[in-house]
Amino acid sequence: MFKHLLKYSSKVYFYNKANMMWNFIFPFVFISVFFLALGNFKDPTAEFSKDPIKLAIIASDQQEADNLTEFLGYFGEEGIAEQAKSTETSSDDVFFKYQLTNAEGADQLLEDQAVQAIVKASNPIEILAYNDLSKVKSSLLNQFLESYESICKTTTVIGDRYINEKLSNPENLSNSQLNKQDINTIIEQTKMDLKAKHEDTIDIFSDKSESTELSTSPLLIYFFACLAYIAFYPLNTGVTTLTEITANQTGVGLRNSATPISKTKMFFAVFIPRWIIHCIFTLAIYLYINLLGINLGNNYLQIIVLLILGTTSAILTGTAIGALFNFNTGLKMGISIALPLVFSFASGMMYNGMPRIIAQYIPWFNKMNPIGIISKGLYMLYSDPTFTRFNQQIFSLLIIIGIMFILTIFGLRRNSYESI
Amino acid sequence: MKANREVAVKVDNLVKRYKELVAIDHLSLEIYQGEIFGLLGPNGSGKSTLINSILSLLKYDQGEVEIFGQKMKPTAYDLKQQIGLVPQEPTVYEELTVYGNIDYFCGLYIKDKTERQALVEEAIEFTGLNDFIKFNPSKLSGGLLRRLNLACGIAHKPKLIFLDEPTVAVDPQSRNRILEGVKDLQTQGSTIVYTTHYMEEVEILCDRLSILDKGNVLVTGTSAEIISMSALDESIELEIYGMPDHILQELKDNTDISHLDYQDGRLIIKTKQGGIGLLGILHLMEENDLTPISVSSKKPTLNDVFLEITGKELKDNV
Numbered sequence: 001m002f003k004h005l006l007k008y009s010s011k012v013y014f015y016n017k018a019n020m021m022w023n024f025i026f027p028f029v030f031i032s033v034f035f036l037a038l039g040n041f042k043d044p045t046a047e048f049s050k051d052p053i054k055l056a057i058i059a060s061d062q063q064e065a066d067n068l069t070e071f072l073g074y075f076g077e078e079g080i081a082e083q084a085k086s087t088e089t090s091s092d093d094v095f096f097k098y099q100l101t102n103a104e105g106a107d108q109l110l111e112d113q114a115v116q117a118i119v120k121a122s123n124p125i126e127i128l129a130y131n132d133l134s135k136v137k138s139s140l141l142n143q144f145l146e147s148y149e150s151i152c153k154t155t156t157v158i159g160d161r162y163i164n165e166k167l168s169n170p171e172n173l174s175n176s177q178l179n180k181q182d183i184n185t186i187i188e189q190t191k192m193d194l195k196a197k198h199e200d201t202i203d204i205f206s207d208k209s210e211s212t213e214l215s216t217s218p219l220l221i222y223f224f225a226c227l228a229y230i231a232f233y234p235l236n237t238g239v240t241t242l243t244e245i246t247a248n249q250t251g252v253g254l255r256n257s258a259t260p261i262s263k264t265k266m267f268f269a270v271f272i273p274r275w276i277i278h279c280i281f282t283l284a285i286y287l288y289i290n291l292l293g294i295n296l297g298n299n300y301l302q303i304i305v306l307l308i309l310g311t312t313s314a315i316l317t318g319t320a321i322g323a324l325f326n327f328n329t330g331l332k333m334g335i336s337i338a339l340p341l342v343f344s345f346a347s348g349m350m351y352n353g354m355p356r357i358i359a360q361y362i363p364w365f366n367k368m369n370p371i372g373i374i375s376k377g378l379y380m381l382y383s384d385p386t387f388t389r390f391n392q393q394i395f396s397l398l399i400i401i402g403i404m405f406i407l408t409i410f411g412l413r414r415n416s417y418e419s420i
Numbered sequence: 421m422k423a424n425r426e427v428a429v430k431v432d433n434l435v436k437r438y439k440e441l442v443a444i445d446h447l448s449l450e451i452y453q454g455e456i457f458g459l460l461g462p463n464g465s466g467k468s469t470l471i472n473s474i475l476s477l478l479k480y481d482q483g484e485v486e487i488f489g490q491k492m493k494p495t496a497y498d499l500k501q502q503i504g505l506v507p508q509e510p511t512v513y514e515e516l517t518v519y520g521n522i523d524y525f526c527g528l529y530i531k532d533k534t535e536r537q538a539l540v541e542e543a544i545e546f547t548g549l550n551d552f553i554k555f556n557p558s559k560l561s562g563g564l565l566r567r568l569n570l571a572c573g574i575a576h577k578p579k580l581i582f583l584d585e586p587t588v589a590v591d592p593q594s595r596n597r598i599l600e601g602v603k604d605l606q607t608q609g610s611t612i613v614y615t616t617h618y619m620e621e622v623e624i625l626c627d628r629l630s631i632l633d634k635g636n637v638l639v640t641g642t643s644a645e646i647i648s649m650s651a652l653d654e655s656i657e658l659e660i661y662g663m664p665d666h667i668l669q670e671l672k673d674n675t676d677i678s679h680l681d682y683q684d685g686r687l688i689i690k691t692k693q694g695g696i697g698l699l700g701i702l703h704l705m706e707e708n709d710l711t712p713i714s715v716s717s718k719k720p721t722l723n724d725v726f727l728e729i730t731g732k733e734l735k736d737n738v
Contacts, residue, residue, distance in 0.1 A: 012516065254505075259528040
C-alpha cells in the first residue's frame, strides 16, 4: 500500500507541468540569469577565470610595501610591465602579477591597461582604483587583502603581547626566555583576541562588523543568498503536499481522506519522494553553480549537508503552513512564493548590506530566517576556517526542522474539519 | 431489487452548524442495505454536508452516525474500507491517465495487485471508458470525466456508495450510462446513497428518498408514497363541445372533484388523488355518448410536492 502511494505520488509530482516549470526549470533559469547579470554577458565565465590579477602597488610606506610584496610573492610574481603586452600566463599557481611603483607610475599603468587595480601599501591597505576587473576578481582581491591584513594583525598582537610580557617581567627580559606556561597563556589570550577581531571582521550578519567594502565579498554574498534561496524554494511543495491529503482543501484531498489510509501514512508517502527529489535537485543546482565556475568553497560535504537541511526545512515549513492554516490554497501558494523572497531579501540576495541592517534593527529575524541561516552557513564555510559558527547554523536549521515537523504532525492529527 | 430491512446507515439527531447557520438541523434517517436511497433537495439544502458528516470528514455539533451497525468516526478504517465516495465535482489527478487514476484510488483499498488489476478493468468496462484509458482527464468531455469520477469511487466494489450529484452538467448519453450503472451496482449488492436535485432521476432510480430543505428531512418514503401524502390534485383537461348541463352538474356534485371549469369547449377538472380520476371521467363521457377531441392529465410530481411543502422549486433556475 505504501509502495503504491509512493509510486503514484511521485508520478503525480513529476507529471505536473507547473511543478516542472516552477520547481525545476525556473531555478536553473534563475541561477543562469543571476550569473549572467553579475558577470560579463558576452563571456560570463571570464568573470571566474584563473587569469592572474594585475596590480600596481604604490609604495607609500616602504616597510608596508616590502611586507605586502613579500606576501604577494607566495601567490604571484613581480614584473607586470614587462609582460603586459605578452601572452597571458596560464599557470594555475600565479594568482597575481604586480609592479611596485609610485602614484604617477601606477596611474600610467592603469591608463595603459597594463594593470587592473592600484593598491596603496599603507596601514590600512587601500584599493585606489579598478580598471577592467571583473566583479568576481575584485571580490577575490578584496578577500585576499583582508586575509593579509588579518595576518598582519595576528603578528602584531603576538608581538605586542610578547613585548608586554617581557616588560612586566624584567627577569624574563634578561633571560630572553619565557617558561612554557607563560607562553601558553599568551598564545591562548592571543587566540581569543584574534578570534573576536576575526569574527567582527568577517561576520556580515553581525551589526558589529566593520562595514568597509574590504570586509565583505559582495558577489559571493549574492551567490550564497541565491543558492540558499534555491534550497528554500520548495516551500510551495510542502504546501501542495498537504493540500493533496487534506479534505477541506482540494477535491482529491477530500477523496483521499475518505479512504482507509491514515493521514500520517499518506503524508509520509507523499512527502518522502518529493523531499528526495528536491534534495537531489538542490544539489544539482549546487553542481551547476560549480560548473559555471563559481567557487563557493571547498567544504563540499558540509555544503551538501547544509543544503539538504535547508531544503528539508523548506518543505517542512510548507507542510506546517498547509497543516495549520485554513485559508484558501491560492493564498497559501502566494505565501509560499512570497516568504522565500522576503527571507532571501533579508539575506542579501538583492542587496548585500541587508543582513547587517536586519542584524542592527531586528536581530531576532536573522535567527529565524532559514535562508539567512543557510546563507550564513555557506558564508561561514567559506570564510571561517573553524566550523564553530557553521555548526551553529546547522543546529539552528535542525531546530527549525524539528519545530516544523512537530507542527505538521500536530496539524495532521485533525481528521475531520469544521467546514469543507 | 427489493431492499431488505437491515440498516446500512443510521443518522440520529444530527446537527451541524456553520457559526450562525444551521446546515443540518436535528436530522435523523435510516438507509437500508441494498436500496438506492435518494437525497433530494435544492442547492444548499445540506445534502453534501450530510454526506461529509456521515463520512466523518466534517465535524458535527450533535448526533450520531452508524454504518453497518458500527459508530462512524474518522479513524474507522475498517468501515471506510467498505465505502465508496463519488464526490460532486470530478476529483481526479490531472497528471494521471484514466487507467492511472482508477488504479490509484482502487489501490488505496485493495492491496493485491492481481485483484486490483481485475477490478480496475471491470470498472473501466462498467463505465464504458475502454477507449480512453490512456487519456488524461483534461482530454475528456464533461460526461466522460463524470464517468471516470464514478469509476474511481466504485472500482473497489464497496458495499456502501455515496454518489453526490453524479449527473450534474452531463450530456444525456452519459447520464443514461451513469444511471444504468447505478442500477447495476445495486444489482451487485451495493447500498447506494444518491443525492440529486433532479427529481426524474430519483423517480427512476430510488427505492426510497428523503426530501431535504434547510438541513431538515421534510418527508421520507417511496416517490408514490410521498406524492400520495400530499394534498395535491390531479389536473384533467378535455376539449369537448356541447357538454350537457346535467353532466356538468353531476361532476360538480362529485366530492372527489375540487374544481371544475367549462368554457369554450374546454373542460378543466381537478380531482383528488385516488378519486374519480381520468378513467372515471372518460367512462362518464362514454356513457353519455360524448367524445372528447383531446384529453390530457397531469398528476402531481415530486417537484409539485416539494413546491407545496417548501414553497420553492426543486430544480436550479438555470
